[in-house]
Amino acid sequence: MNRRALIAAVALMAAGLAGSAPADPELRDGFFGISGIIPDFSYLDGLGAECATSGFWIGPSATFLGSNKEELHTRQMREFVTRGVTPIATFYLGSVDASATEAAATIVAHYTTGSGAADVGAPIRYWEIGDEQNGVWATSCSPEEYARRVAIVAAGVRAACPSCVTVLGGLLDGPEMGDWALIPYLERFLAAGGGEWIDVYAFHLFGLARPSPFQPGGPLYDEAATIVDGMRRVLAGYGREDAPLWVTEMSTFSGGMGPIEQSETEQAADLVKRFVLLRFLGVDKALWTYVTEPQFEGTGIGFFDQAGLVYDGIGPYDRGADVKKLAYGAFARMTDRLGGGTWIDGARENGVTWVAFDVRGETVTVLWQDPWIREGPLWITPAASVTVETMLGEPRLSSAQTFRLDLDLEPVYVVGASIAVSVSAPALTAP
Numbered sequence: 521m522n523r524r525a526l527i528a529a530v531a532l533m534a535a536g537l538a539g540s541a542p543a544d545p546e547l548r549d550g551f552f553g554i555s556g557i558i559p560d561f562s563y564l565d566g567l568g569a570e571c572a573t574s575g576f577w578i579g580p581s582a583t584f585l586g587s588n589k590e591e592l593h594t595r596q597m598r599e600f601v602t603r604g605v606t607p608i609a610t611f612y613l614g615s616v617d618a619s620a621t622e623a624a625a626t627i628v629a630h631y632t633t634g635s636g637a638a639d640v641g642a643p644i645r646y647w648e649i650g651d652e653q654n655g656v657w658a659t660s661c662s663p664e665e666y667a668r669r670v671a672i673v674a675a676g677v678r679a680a681c682p683s684c685v686t687v688l689g690g691l692l693d694g695p696e697m698g699d700w701a702l703i704p705y706l707e708r709f710l711a712a713g714g715g716e717w718i719d720v721y722a723f724h725l726f727g728l729a730r731p732s733p734f735q736p737g738g739p740l741y742d743e744a745a746t747i748v749d750g751m752r753r754v755l756a757g758y759g760r761e762d763a764p765l766w767v768t769e770m771s772t773f774s775g776g777m778g779p780i781e782q783s784e785t786e787q788a789a790d791l792v793k794r795f796v797l798l799r800f801l802g803v804d805k806a807l808w809t810y811v812t813e814p815q816f817e818g819t820g821i822g823f824f825d826q827a828g829l830v831y832d833g834i835g836p837y838d839r840g841a842d843v844k845k846l847a848y849g850a851f852a853r854m855t856d857r858l859g860g861g862t863w864i865d866g867a868r869e870n871g872v873t874w875v876a877f878d879v880r881g882e883t884v885t886v887l888w889q890d891p892w893i894r895e896g897p898l899w900i901t902p903a904a905s906v907t908v909e910t911m912l913g914e915p916r917l918s919s920a921q922t923f924r925l926d927l928d929l930e931p932v933y934v935v936g937a938s939i940a941v942s943v944s945a946p947a948l949t950a951p
Contacts, residue, residue: 546604547601547604547605547606547642548568548569548570548571548604548605548606548859548860549570549571549606550570550571550805550859550860551570551795551799551803551804551805551806552568552569552570552571552795552806552851552854552855552858552859553569553570553571553572553573553608553805553806553807553808554567554569554571554572554573554605554807554808554809554810554811555572555573555575555768555769555807555808555809555810556573556575556769556809556810556811556814556828557574557575557576557810557814558572558574558575558596558599558810558811558812559812560811560812560830560842561599561600561603563811563812563829563830563844563848564599564600564603564605564811565603566848566852567811567829567848567851567852567855568851568852568855568856568859569605569851569855570605570606570855570859571605571606571607571608571646571805571807572600572605572606572607572608572807573607573608573609573610573648573768573807574593574596574597574600574607575810575814576589576592576593576596576610577610577611577612577651578593578609578610578611578612578627579611579612579614580611580612580613580616580620580623580624580627580673580676581620581623582619582622582623582626584623584627585626585627585630590636593609594636594639594640597609597631597640597644598639598640598641601640601641601642602641606645606646607640607642607644607646608646608647608648608687608768608807609631609644609646609647609648610647610648610649610650610651610689611624611647611648611649611650611673612650612651612659613649613650613651613653613659613666613669613670613673613689614658614659615661615669616669616672616673617672618672620672620673620676621672621673621675621676621679622676623676624672624673624674624675624676624677624680625675625676625677625679625680626676626680627676628644628647628676628677628680628681628684629680629681631643631644632644632645632680632681632684633681643681644684645681645683645684645685646684646685646687647677647684647685647686647687648686648687648688648689648690648722648768649669649670649673649674649677649686649687649688649689649717649718650666650669650670650688650689651689651690651768652689652690652691652692652724653666653689653691654666654691654692654697654700654701654702654705655692659689662708663705663706663708663709663712663714664708664709664712666689666709666714667709667712667713667714668712670686670688670714670717670718671713671714671716671717674686674717674718675717678717685719685720686717686718686719686720687718687719687720687721687722687766687768688718688720688721688722689722690722690723690724690766690767690768690769691705691706691722691723691724692723692724693723693724693743693747694739702723702747702750702751703750703751703754706721706751706754706755707754707757710754710755710757710758710760711758715755715758715760718763719763719764720763720764720765720766720804721751721755721760721763721764721765721766722765722766722767722768723747723751723765723766723767723768724767724768724769724770725739725741725743725744725747725767725769725770725794725798725806726739726769726770726771726772726823727739727740727741727743727772728740728772728780728782728790729741729772729782729786729787729789729790729929730782730786730790730890730892730929731892732780734778734779734780735780741772741790741793741794741797742797742868744767744794744797744798744801744803745797745801745868748765748798748801748802748803751765752765764804764805765802765803765804766803766804766805766806766807767798767803767805767806767807768805768807769807769809770794770806770807770808770809771791771808771809771810771823771824771827772786772787772790772791772794772827773787773823773824773825773826773827774786774787774826774837774845774846774847775821775826775835775836775837775838776821776826776836776837777821777822777823777826784845784846784847785846785929785930786929787845787846787847788845788846788847788849788850788911788912788930789850789888789911789929789930789931791808791847791850791851791854792850792854792886792888792911792931793873793888793931794806795808795854796854796858796873796875796886796931797868797873797875799858799863799875799877800863800866800868800873800875808829808851809824809827810824810827810828810829811828811829811830812828812829812830812831812832813825813826813827813828813830813831813832813834813835813838814827814828814832815832815834819835820834820835820836820837820838821835821836821837828845829844829845829847829848829851830842830843830844830845830848831843831844831845846912849912849913850911850912853911853912853913853933854911856913857879857884857909857913857933857935858877858879858884858886859879860879860880861877861878861879861880861884862877862878862879863875863876863877864876864877864878864883865938867941870893870894870943871889871890871891871892871893871894872887872888872889872890872894872898872941872943873887873888873889873890874886874887874888874939874941876938876939882935882936883935883936883937883938884933884934884935885933885934885935885938885939886931886932886933886934887900887925887927887931887932887933887934887939887941888927888929888930888931888932889927889928890929891928891929894943896943897924897925897926897945898924898925898926898927898941898942898943899922899923899924899925899941899942899943899944899945899946900919900922900923900924900925900934900939900940900941900942901922901939901940901942901946902919902920902921902922902934902936902937902938902939903937903938903939904920904936904937905918905919905920905936905937906918906919906920906934906935906936906937906939907934907935907936908925908932908933908934908935909932909933909934909935910930910932910933911930911931911932911933913933916932922946924945
């Protein structure tokens with residue numbers, strides 16, 4: 521049976537499961553997201569996240585519906601919907617056979633037009649297929665094998681919900697990965713025909729908040745620019761240059777890993793810079809990993825054990841269970857200032873970055889300087905009166921005239937009007 525016939529056959533089966541989907545509630549479906557297991561959903565109430573994954577994966581199996589796993593996923597996605605957050609579902613993509621097409625169609629129909637959608641409170645429209653398949657964990661496989669698995673599961677997604685969005689499992693990157701690094705892996709996946717089944721291409725973005733002599737060349741937030749450029753180049757070679765890009769996991773930590781220590785301020789500053797740079801680069805969604813520190817490594821001093829926005833009470837750098845980090849406040853302020861905004865302008869040069877947004881008719885510019893590239897004051901010339909705020913929303917100054925601004929590591933918001941940024945002091949004028 522060819523692929524078109526397969527989709528048609530499975531669609532007939534899925535139609536028998538369909539009901540009428542609930543009307544979408546007031547869901548935010550924007551750029552700023554959260555990923556990873558969330559033990560306490562109440563923390564979402566203060567963050568303003570617009571989309572989220574739960575950190576659990578759905579197996580495309582006939583045994584899913586009616587199981588405890590279905591109950592877990594329904595409860596998790598309902599928690600998102602009741603808080604106005606758009607859910608993103610992920611299919612676990614271990615080795616699958618042809619039966620997974622029908623199973624995936626049944627599950628997608630359940631959560632888009634069936635009783636699962638009614639139980640969640642909204643249809644689930646985004647379906648990520650796999651995760652870190654070029655890594656070393658259970659779904660690891662060659663790009664050609666991944667293309668095969670994607671075709672099986674995505675055929676079921678499209679049969680049950682032609683308007684749903686299929687998302688590539690987030691790819692890792694690193695020079696140590698050789699021909700399984702992000703760009704060569706993606707190119708081989710596309711050459712194997714996998715792009716036929718994917719609407720959105722995703723990657724993961726982890727790293728340090730600043731250069732460290734203990735990890736020379738360790739990836740920083742601006743590695744995103746290299747990855748995005750490479751992905752767009754490869755996608756263009758297969759006629760998919762306009763495909764949306766997402767970052768489905770990203771983070772840095774606060775605390776210590778061996779000789780590398782990072783403060784809460786450094787983590788918070790890096791969080792804002794990662795989100796804003798990705799938006800500047802044209803990425804459509806970005807999700808921070810995690811809300812609460814997850815005990816991923818189980819030591820309290822691993823990268824992910826310290827990458828959350830809220831402490832879990834474990835480890836020598838922890839300030840107590842349920843204590844919110846500065847990064848939690850920085851995330852909340854960022855979504856308050858930029859949520860729903862449209863990128864309008866920006867530039868990156870010699871360690872200085874500024875990105876301007878139109879947010880409900882008001883211009884908000886995020887501005888920072890990387891001190892490992894450049895140190896020294898900036899001069900800001902506003903088109904009208906502006907207020908400069910810290911990344912936590914504390915006012916620093918207001919002015920309608922050209923003014924000097926000294927920056928360290930932390931980004932600032934310049935609110936009220938467009939600005940010109942210069943690294944040179946304005947010329948003196950005669951009185």
